[in-house]
Each structure stands twice: as structure tokens, then as C-alpha cells.
Amino acid sequence: MPTELLLVLSGLTAGAFGALLGLGGGILIVPILTLGFGVPLTTAIGTSLVCVIATSTGAAAINVRAGRADVRLGITLGAGTVVGAATGGVVAGVLPERILAGLFAAVLAYTAFTMVRGLRAAGPADAAPPADPAAPDGPDAPAYRSHRVPWAVGGSLLAGNVSGLLGIGGGVVTVPLIHLVMGAPIQVAVATSNFMIGITAAAGAYAYLFRGDVDPRQAAPVVLGVALGAALGAGLAGRFRSSWLVLLFVVVVAYVTVQMVLRALGPG
Amino acid sequence: MSGRDLGPGVAAVLRVGTLLAVAAVAAGLAAALLGAGPAPGPTPVLDLLAGGGADAIIAAGLLGLTLIPVAALGVALVALLGSGERSRAALTAVVLVLLASSLAAAVLIGAAS
Numbered sequence: 001m002p003t004e005l006l007l008v009l010s011g012l013t014a015g016a017f018g019a020l021l022g023l024g025g026g027i028l029i030v031p032i033l034t035l036g037f038g039v040p041l042t043t044a045i046g047t048s049l050v051c052v053i054a055t056s057t058g059a060a061a062i063n064v065r066a067g068r069a070d071v072r073l074g075i076t077l078g079a080g081t082v083v084g085a086a087t088g089g090v091v092a093g094v095l096p097e098r099i100l101a102g103l104f105a106a107v108l109a110y111t112a113f114t115m116v117r118g119l120r121a122a123g124p125a126d127a128a129p130p131a132d133p134a135a136p137d138g139p140d141a142p143a144y145r146s147h148r149v150p151w152a153v154g155g156s157l158l159a160g161n162v163s164g165l166l167g168i169g170g171g172v173v174t175v176p177l178i179h180l181v182m183g184a185p186i187q188v189a190v191a192t193s194n195f196m197i198g199i200t201a202a203a204g205a206y207a208y209l210f211r212g213d214v215d216p217r218q219a220a221p222v223v224l225g226v227a228l229g230a231a232l233g234a235g236l237a238g239r240f241r242s243s244w245l246v247l248l249f250v251v252v253v254a255y256v257t258v259q260m261v262l263r264a265l266g267p268g
Numbered sequence: 269m270s271g272r273d274l275g276p277g278v279a280a281v282l283r284v285g286t287l288l289a290v291a292a293v294a295a296g297l298a299a300a301l302l303g304a305g306p307a308p309g310p311t312p313v314l315d316l317l318a319g320g321g322a323d324a325i326i327a328a329g330l331l332g333l334t335l336i337p338v339a340a341l342g343v344a345l346v347a348l349l350g351s352g353e354r355s356r357a358a359l360t361a362v363v364l365v366l367l368a369s370s371l372a373a374a375v376l377i378g379a380a381s
Contacts, residue, residue, distance in 0.1 A: 198336070
């Protein structure tokens with residue numbers, strides 16, 4: 001099979017997976033490119049960031065139109081992730097990566113535990129979110145948008161920071177943040193995260209593109225596959241039961257937790 | 269009031285932008301597979317654009333893709349200003365300034381290297 005076709009299929013899988021769960025798909029793209037195609041890590045990360053934007057724009061175009069993504073909430077939290085991503089490099093110079101990876105693994109493990117526990121006590125998660133008559137946005141605004149905003153903005157700073165520091169998508173933090181901390185339905189969390197990750201990834205992608213860390217002939221087929229996969233995943237997300245989305249997400253969070261633990265315990 | 273619905277404008281920018289960028293990437297890749305020169309490997313996007321040909325079309329598509337979130341935020345900013353949501357409009361403007369700064373820094377660093 002031609003390499004280009006394999007790259008398209010890899011992108012298709014990553015895009016569908018990313019759009020379905022509110023992630024960028026970078027968790028899959030970086031290892032596929034480095035381990036499967038022998039692409040240098042820096043080039044793989046640069047390509048991955050462009051693909052995260054393709055996942056985000058492709059999925060968000062569908063989610064925003066369908067009313068699943070909360071653009072106002074995405075902008076509020078997006079400000080935190082962009083600032084967090086910008087300061088990631090500064091924090092990286094102060095804290096050893098092993099300590100950061102260990103802290104991040106602990107946060108992820110707690111997140112996975114809380115999400116699984118929440119499944120047992122889940123109410124009508126697929127129902128429309130309640131409105132908040134006292135919300136600053138007006139009586140029609142969903143209650144979650146004004147719920148624990150300072151915590152959510154702080155968490156989005158962390159999401160941007162770990163995205164810049166550890167080379168993973170911020171969605172693994174923002175989806176639980178919107179779902180668990182703010183109380184939004186999982187579909188809203190996934191769709192809003194899809195909108196946000198493109199903004200965060202764009203801040204990082206420019207450096208790779210202008211420095212020459214993206215190979216156009218490798219990136220093109222992956223981007224095409226990702227764009228197709230994102231449209232597919234966003235269409236499927238609205239049809240999935242909330243409990244299935246949460247379970248699938250917990251599996252991904254558990255995988256990233258193991259990776260972070262290995263990085264924390266690995267040679268320094 | 270809950271403000272103007274941001275959805276239609278933002279969704280239109282995301283949809284049209286993605287279609288245009290992906291079409292450019294697809295056209296460039298097709299041209300490259302149909303007999304363009306040797307693959308350039310990892311190359312700064314400005315050099316690819318200056319070089320012309322299939323790789324320039326791919327580069328234009330990739331660069332265009334990264335600018336879609338900026339365009340979507342720009343449309344959201346106009347809608348927020350129109351509906352009088354000043355604090356959220358200010359937040360959107362801050363995000364746009366941060367993105368513009370990272371773009372400017374990347375251009376400067378890319379030009380210097």
C-alpha cells in the first residue's frame with residue numbers, strides 16, 4: 001500500500017477518535033508518525049499540531065452549527081489555555097519534567113476515578129442542561145456556563161500549560177474540566193473542547209511551520225485523513241450515549257496516565 | 269439578555285475555511301503525486317511558498333488551516349461587540365492578540381534562522 005494512503009488512513013483514525021472525544025488526536029498521531037513512519041519527533045509534533053487544528057475546525061464546524069459546542073464558554077476557557085500554552089516554556093525551565101509528569105499523572109488518575117464514579121450516580125446526562133435565571137448572560141444561558149468559572153479558568157491554564165510542556169492535547173484536561181467542574185453534559189464538554197483545542201494548537205503550530213519543522217508531503221495526507229475523520233467523529237458523537245463517551249474517555253485518560261508515570265519514573 | 273447567537277457566523281467561517289484549506293492541501297498533494305519534483309522534506313513555510321509549485325499549494329493550505337481559529341475568533345469578536353458583551357469581547361481580543369503575537373514571533377524567528 002502506498003505510504004500516502006497509509007498516512008491518510010492513520011489521519012482518518014486519529015481525526016475520528018479526536019473529534020469523538022474532544023481531543024486533537026495528537027495522542028495517536030505523534031506515536032504513529034515516529035514509530036510507524038520513522039518521522040523525527042519534532043517534525044511529528046509540528047505535523048500533529050497542524051492536524052489538531054484540522055480536527056478542531058472540522059469537528060467544530062459541525063458541533064457549533066448543531067448547537068452542541070458552547071462558543072462563549074470556549075472563548076472564556078480558551079483564553080486560559082492560550083496563556084497557559086504561552087507560559088509552558090517558562091515553567092518547563094523551572095520545574096523538572098519528571099516532577100511535572102508525576103503531578104500530571106496524579107491529576108489524570110484522579111480525573112479518571114471521578115469520571116467512573118460519576119457514571120454510577122449519573123442522572124439524565126443526555127437531557128438538555130438547565131438554565132440559570134441569575135446568570136450574567138441572561139435567563140436563557142445554561143447554568144454550567146457560570147458555574148465555578150474561576151476554577152475552570154485556572155484549570156484551563158493548567159490544560160494549556162501541560163499541552164505546551166508535554167506535547168499532548170489540552171482536551172484530556174478540558175473535557176473533564178467542563179464536564180466535572182462546571183457540570184456541563186459530556187457532549188457539550190467534548191464539542192466545546194473540540195472548538196478550544198484548535199485555538200490552543202494554533203498558538204504552538206506557527207513556530208513549527210515557520211521554523212521548518214513540518215514536512216509538507218507527509219503532513220498533507222495526514223491532514224486530509226484527519227479532516228475526513230473529524231467530520232465522521234463529530235457526526236457520531238451526537239449519537240453516542242453519554243456513558244459510552246465517558247468510558248471511552250476514561251480509557252484514553254488511563255493510557256496517558258501510564259505514559260506520564262513511565263516518564264516520571266524513567267531515566268532523568 | 270443572552271446575547272446574539274454566535275453559532276451561525278462562527279460555524280460558517282469554520283466550515284468554509286476548512287473546506288478551502290483542505291481543498292488546497294488535496295490539490296497540492298495530487299499535483300505532487302502526479303509528477304512534481306523531489307520531496308523537499310521539512311522546510312520553512314515561507315520558503316515553500318516562495319518556491320512555488322505543488323509544495324507551495326500544500327503550504328498555503330496548511331498555513332490557511334492554522335489561520336481558521338483566528339478568523340473564527342474575529343467573527344465572534346464582531347458579534348460580541350454587536351451584542352454589547354464587552355467583557356467577553358475583551359477576552360476574545362486578548363486571545364486574538366496572543367495568537368497574533370505567537371504568529372509574529374514565529375515569522376521573525378523563522379526569518380532569522
